[in-house]
Amino acid sequence: MTANKHPFKAEVNKILDLMIHSLYSHKEIFLRELISNASDAIDKARYQALTDKSLLEGGEDWKIELIPDKAAGTLTVRDNGIGMTRDEAVEALGTIAHSGTKEFMKLLESREVKDNPELIGQFGVGFYSAFMVADQVSVLTRKAGADAEHAVLWESNADGTYTLEDAEKPTKGTDVILKLKEDAKEYLEEWELRKIVKQYSDFIEYPVVMNVTRSTPDPEDKEKTVSETTEETFNSRKAIWLKDKAEITTEEYNEFYKHISHDFTDPARVIHYRAEGTTEFSALLYLPSKRPFDIFYQDYKIGPTLYVRRVQIMDHCEAMLPTYLRFVRGVVESSDLPLNVSREILQDNKTVTVIKKSLTKKILDTLAEMKKEDMEAYGAFYEQFGRILKEGIHHDFERRETIADLLLFESTKTEPGKKITLAEYVERMSSEQKEIYYITGPDRAAVESSPYLEVFKEKEIEVLIMTDDFDDIIISGLGVYKEKEFQSAIKGDLDLGDGKKEEKQKEFGDLLELMKAELKDLVAAVRVSGRLKDSAVCLVAGEHDLDPKMVKMFQAMGQEVPKGQRVLEVNPDHELIARMKGLFAADKESPRLKEYVGLLYDQALLLEGEAPRNPVAFAKALSKLMAEGAGEN
Numbered sequence: 001m002t003a004n005k006h007p008f009k010a011e012v013n014k015i016l017d018l019m020i021h022s023l024y025s026h027k028e029i030f031l032r033e034l035i036s037n038a039s040d041a042i043d044k045a046r047y048q049a050l051t052d053k054s055l056l057e058g059g060e061d062w063k064i065e066l067i068p069d070k071a072a073g074t075l076t077v078r079d080n081g082i083g084m085t086r087d088e089a090v091e092a093l094g095t096i097a098h099s100g101t102k103e104f105m106k107l108l109e110s111r112e113v114k115d116n117p118e119l120i121g122q123f124g125v126g127f128y129s130a131f132m133v134a135d136q137v138s139v140l141t142r143k144a145g146a147d148a149e150h151a152v153l154w155e156s157n158a159d160g161t162y163t164l165e166d167a168e169k170p171t172k173g174t175d176v177i178l179k180l181k182e183d184a185k186e187y188l189e190e191w192e193l194r195k196i197v198k199q200y201s202d203f204i205e206y207p208v209v210m211n212v213t214r215s216t217p218d219p220e221d222k223e224k225t226v227s228e229t230t231e232e233t234f235n236s237r238k239a240i241w242l243k244d245k246a247e248i249t250t251e252e253y254n255e256f257y258k259h260i261s262h263d264f265t266d267p268a269r270v271i272h273y274r275a276e277g278t279t280e281f282s283a284l285l286y287l288p289s290k291r292p293f294d295i296f297y298q299d300y301k302i303g304p305t306l307y308v309r310r311v312q313i314m315d316h317c318e319a320m321l322p323t324y325l326r327f328v329r330g331v332v333e334s335s336d337l338p339l340n341v342s343r344e345i346l347q348d349n350k351t352v353t354v355i356k357k358s359l360t361k362k363i364l365d366t367l368a369e370m371k372k373e374d375m376e377a378y379g380a381f382y383e384q385f386g387r388i389l390k391e392g393i394h395h396d397f398e399r400r401e402t403i404a405d406l407l408l409f410e411s412t413k414t415e416p417g418k419k420i421t422l423a424e425y426v427e428r429m430s431s432e433q434k435e436i437y438y439i440t441g442p443d444r445a446a447v448e449s450s451p452y453l454e455v456f457k458e459k460e461i462e463v464l465i466m467t468d469d470f471d472d473i474i475i476s477g478l479g480v481y482k483e484k485e486f487q488s489a490i491k492g493d494l495d496l497g498d499g500k501k502e503e504k505q506k507e508f509g510d511l512l513e514l515m516k517a518e519l520k521d522l523v524a525a526v527r528v529s530g531r532l533k534d535s536a537v538c539l540v541a542g543e544h545d546l547d548p549k550m551v552k553m554f555q556a557m558g559q560e561v562p563k564g565q566r567v568l569e570v571n572p573d574h575e576l577i578a579r580m581k582g583l584f585a586a587d588k589e590s591p592r593l594k595e596y597v598g599l600l601y602d603q604a605l606l607l608e609g610e611a612p613r614n615p616v617a618f619a620k621a622l623s624k625l626m627a628e629g630a631g632e633n
């Protein structure tokens with residue numbers, strides 16, 4: 001036998017440290033996590049045995065056993081599932097299968113997790129919760145189908161290392177043996193274990209059993225008792241999604257949600273229905289109330305768990321949900337699918353397409369209902385998931401209007417933090433207003449002080465504030481809402497002024513020409529502005545160009561973006577522009593005029609949130625002008 005010592009990966013140590021030193025409440029969840037892992041292992045064995053009967057090793061008596069041993073102070077959780085090879089044990093129990101390890105570590109150190117350590121449940125680190133109640137954890141495991149002597153014993157007492165040694169195990173599956181801490185001895189008691197299983201694992205499909213010894217009076221000698229040991233099942237094993245709605249309590253719904261999602265917060269909404277007709281299926285779906293930390297990662301798993309005739313086929317069936325509803329968790333069971341479906345088959349399976357359509361509709365209907373009935377709850381939900389839902393406008397052409405009805409935005413007329421729907425915006429539009437105005441930017445404060453809103457403020461026109469990075473693409477994709485076109489406040493030509501724009505364009509024509517000649521290819525044109533009131537100039541993107549925020553986002557992703565030349569807009573009513581016109585009339589060649597044009601262009605860059613072309617030259621020129629100005633007084 002070879003026993004090898006191995007160090008844990010840093011993130012495992014961190015988790016263990018948190019588990020042991022910060023988690024004081026709900027320690028009993030370790031049992032839920034271990035039972036859940038055992039149940040997953042049986043699911044896998046059962047599924048793989050559909051195509052390879054030898055994995056059954058002669059029996060289909062699936063169960064999860066709890067074996068308390070008071071003398072040894074140990075609790076064993078045993079399953080007869082798929083088991084692990086040596087390599088699998090190293091991978092599964094020594095590392096954290098996670099792509100965003102760095103972000104994950106950051107999160108672990110965050111206040112939020114420190115204050116609510118239960119949150120670590122959502123990281124998929126259930127196994128390590130065993131160390132909350134045990135000084136030492138041993139895992140004796142053998143892969144289904146392997147020889148008895150090809151088992152492995154993994155052991156650790158959370159000191160930064162674990163050992164691995166070869167072992168023998170006559171039956172397939174896994175024993176997780178916990179050497180309980182002094183203050184965790186209650187987990188050896190039948191009533192305690194029964195209570196925890198009932199509370200957290202009642203719906204587990206496989207029996208969670210324990211040998212229970214009862215003493216009864218001896219029928220032959222009333223003075224004595226006889227004891228009898230029987231195997232009792234602690235859980236009712238009802239697949240909650242197949243039960244009648246009326247039979248299920250909110251607590252049961254919530255507990256099941258926590259089981260499948262590893263979220264500790266109750267869900268925002270439950271959707272439970274049965275579809276009958278040509279395609280029959282049951283669906284139990286949840287809208288979470290908190291965004292999982294990994295939802296924006298590439299390897300985030302989308303879709304409900306799929307069951308076919310009570311056999312779990314896959315834990316995330318991505319073909320059943322559009323990506324913009326990836327926050328939805330749940331279970332779908334259909335008897336119209338074959339047991340041996342693969343992901344490839346599911347991709348273009350007719351039944352799956354029908355189910356996907358139905359789920360999508362049901363979820364969007366539920367969101368609409370939630371918005372109508374309880375705006376506060378919907379607002380809280382939107383805060384967490386609105387950004388994801390919005391992707392649907394881009395990806396689900398057919399339903400983009402339904403999704404548009406679900407969007408919420410702040411506007412220049414709402415209090416900070418308060419949001420309105422597009423329908424509310426349109427209702428509030430005056431009869432002269434033809435378009436839906438919106439402005440994109442990094443945050444509300446930046447947007448509100450932007451020169452692009454000057455004319456809107458003056459005319460008291462409401463402008464929607466959009467601060468998500470891809471809002472501009474989403475809105476361009478939507479194009480129209482209730483027959484009203486969208487118009488960006490920072491793009492394209494606007495004419496909300498006093499109706500004298502054309503006149504002014506002529507009046508200032510020569511000066512504008514000179515400015516364009518001076519700026520050359522830096523701008524596509526120089527024109528009189530229909531949006532400025534207080535500022536002298538601003539830069540404006542073309543109607544169909546990307547807004548500066550999108551340009552920056554693509555550049556940050558290392559992508560080349562056609563920047564599209566912008567137009568410099570000039571405010572003819574600004575004192576400086578009037579003076580420049582005077583200067584131009586006196587001397588077209590004036591070097592000062594040229595200097596001003598350059599400075600104005602740099603100023604426009606600054607207003608857009610960019611740096612001037614040459615900050616040093618800009619600062620020098622500005623100081624020079626200030627010195628001259630000071631000299632005049």
Ligand SMILES: Nc1ncnc2c1ncn2[C@@H]1O[C@H](COP(=O)(O)OP(=O)(O)OP(=O)(O)O)[C@@H](O)[C@H]1O
Pocket residue numbers: 033037038041079081082083084092093123124125126127128173174262
């Ligand atoms: N009883 C078991 N039988 C077989 N494999 C197991 C068992 N318990 C744990 N494992 C393996 O260890 C891995 C890690 O378990 P852990 O509970 O930490 O996270 P997880 O179950 O993968 O994540 P999640 O809790 O999100 O489902 C599992 O994915 C599985 O591969």
